[in-house]
Amino acid sequence: MMRRLLLPALLTLAAAACSPRKTVGYGGEIIPVTDTILRTGGSDTIRFGRMHEGEIAAKRIVFDNRSPRSFVVTSYEVSCHCTELAFDNQPVIPGEGLRATVTFDARGERGWQMKLMKVYFSGSREPLRLFIEADVE
Template sequence: MTRALVILALAALTAACGTRPRAVERKGRIISLTDSILTTGGTDTVRFGRLGSGEIAVLRLWLANDASRPVAVTSYQRNCGCTTLEFDSQPIAPGDARQVELTFDSRGERGWQLKVLDITLAGAQHPLRLLVEADVE
């Protein structure tokens, strides 16, 4: 009996040694970057929902590279100082994804808000436009 348990334990350890590490689970909103978006641009909407006046909200988004070549975020432009984007400018390999952090500062805002954030991607002909929505109470 003991011998059988030792053999089973060794078999389990041997099987576990050959496994690859698990990929990072991408929880949350995923924005797909495709060859079409790199060529013609694209638009997506990000909703913060209801925010209290003066609240600073942060959303973590995944940029998934579904294009045929590496993609990198190089810069962004915004129509309001109330939105910011934190990103890593390292290239994202095809099939990989990287998390970015979008912040909305509701100080001085009231009611339904629609802000525009244009993300410039290396090698893209047009930016990825994010429409940022929030309802500030």
């Protein structure tokens, strides 16, 4: 009887130990922030997919700290006022994540759109470049 109870528990623990680390409970698209990104910058893409002209869409993202040091999002810049980043300005310790929301406003936009958002972290020289992509009908 003990073996029947113990075997499923051991298999579950082994599967969890072998699977790659996941950010659980944050919700949203994960943007890894590594030590390299904090030192030299990097880039990623957030895809909104197909939208209608005039629609405003928001996407949850998580800046997942995969660096051995803490960071803070200090500021951001956008290439167009149709994009916005909302976040809490709090330190993110290694292994934790910072929830944020990226908003894209398709009012006045038509066709394929590619916008640039630069996110600056404490202690970094170069920003993380987030390319915001949408196809507006």
